[in-house]
Amino acid sequence: MEPSSFYPPHGGVTIAALAELCSAEFDQPDLGHRVLSGIAPLARAQGADVTFITSRKPLDDLRQSQAGAVFCSRALASEVPAHVAALVVAHPQAAFAMAAAVLFPAALRPLRITTGAGISPAAHVDPSARLEDGVIVEAGAVIGADAEIGAGTLVGAGAVIGRKVRIGRNCSISTGCTVQHALIGNEVILHPGVRIGQDGFGYVPGPRGLDKIVQIGRVIIQDKVEIGANSCVDRGALDDTIIGEGSKIDNLVQIGHNVRIGRHCVIVSQVGIAGSTTVGDMVMIGGATGVNGHVHIGDGAQIAAMSGVAGDVPAGARWGGVPARPMRGVLRDAADANARAFARNQKN
Template sequence: MDVINFFPPHQGVSLRDLAHEIGATLEDDANGDRVIHSISPVARAGEGQICYLLSRKHKADLEHCAASALICEPSVRSVVPDHIPVLIAKSPAGAFARAGALLHPKAMRPLQVTATSGISSAAYVDPSAKLEADVTVEPMAVIGAGAEIGSGSYIGPGAIIGADVRIGRNCSIAGGASVLAALIGNSVIIHNGARIGQDGFGYAPGPAGMLKLVQVGRVILQDHVEIGANTTIDRGAMDDTVVGEGSKIDNQVQIAHNVRIGRHCAIASGVGIAGSTKIGDGVQIGGATGINGHIVIGDGVTIAGMSGVVSSIPPGSRVGGIPARPLPALLRDFADIMARADERRKKKGDGNE
């Protein structure tokens, strides 16, 4: 049976050139002419493929490795078999990421559905919209009145770009996504089914029931932001909802109105951020975390997955748990709970004797 490869191998790059491109050091230049075509996990890597090793605990995977090259840091070099050429890097994961982008550029953006570029005859583009050269619009996409889209950008099938939306250059808006009341920077990726710029969740309770509060703000996504599939980012009520430059947001994340997220943050799947919370630069938030509204998360904070954040967190903190607290305190609480449980088991065992 033929194997369908959605991301075919690269035509080939020499190991010497690859090392230069990814900022790694080729240990033996005699191997520099080896040709690399694709990436692979260590355990099943073969000829023409490159892999990477993060730690000694994966040493067993090397038993069946026949890669043409392996990336690692100096501390684990000794476990790599002599027959595998080695590229030394201070950050193997970063070097491997750059190698993957070079060898499989097609996989770095949402996949184009049709084979042709340009504006599909099955798409609707309002006559007042302005599209620069080299924009691709797939079938059934809708571009609203007054919208502007920069060169090199891609609009997937069934995507909706609302009236007066601005999208920068080299962006990808995948199939089924909707972008309304938003200003999008350059090199932004929005994956399938994401919802950008819809109403924030605002109501005023009263005797007559829940009165809807008007939401007249915008969403601003700065350059190099990536938004995962089925993530929602509500527009601001009277101010803007902002995601800072270089931040990466996973699938199925909810970002409420007026939230401000700093630069180069990473937010994993299932996170919910309530309205008007401010998140600093370089913050990392683990999956399924809930964050209260109207609080401040300082620069460089790390929040463990499945945490409940109810109050502001100082810069540089590492927290977790429900409610979220400093990790040392959380670990002490866990240790105390385990000790008490063990004590109860012992007492129960003594009573049965």
């Protein structure tokens, strides 16, 4: 891949300095002065690039690599060619992520659309809004009455911040986001098109059809949460919708009213979580999973992609399938189905 004009190459870091930064074992002092300025996959990394390997599967790529340095485990260090610096760590991908953040810090957050500091003359900020020094508001953004925004936060082009919303410091509210009825902590990232705080889906059958149930709760997003493009987080009906500290939510996720998500959870694209569900800490939910309302998913549980969660999931469980159940049962059912299909084919 040619150098990106969106993320130009870094000035460079020596291998020795990078090893120290990432707490990697490095015993090739003759290579320590080499400067690294880029990142690349193992198969096409060149002399100025750092890369990583996590298993034996791509060993052929490793043996032929022209990379400047590779993060690897101790078990794979002997496979690294002599001209490539072996940076030995317990978790190669995590170390690579740390190195990549040093070399391309601008890629950690959505890029700005415009240049310049402060509030764009093409933005509208209500006179009653309170913005700390260092807030950037890009063209076309609207900030409503009595909103509060902390220092270092970016409000992107065309974003809309509703009245009385509070946003902490060093946040990125990207292009086209809408934020209403919400309290947002520090270092939160909302990618383009995120919708926060709109009505939850609440109706009750009545003699004239469906009567709307008012939604008067809030959305509370704690520190260091990241929410992907075009995801939606509904405000609570009577209670609050809460996203816990450090949780990461992918693109195109729907989180219903009164949902409570714990700390450091991972929720992958196209997941839908219905109202009043509680998700514990450190939970991982695979893509395209549907979660029924009013259920509880315990701390540390893992839900496989394309599952249907109809009831409570115990802490630490690994479930999958439709309806979701322990993975051992899912794999057994799949094996039985394959065996039956094979028997039918043999009979025919």
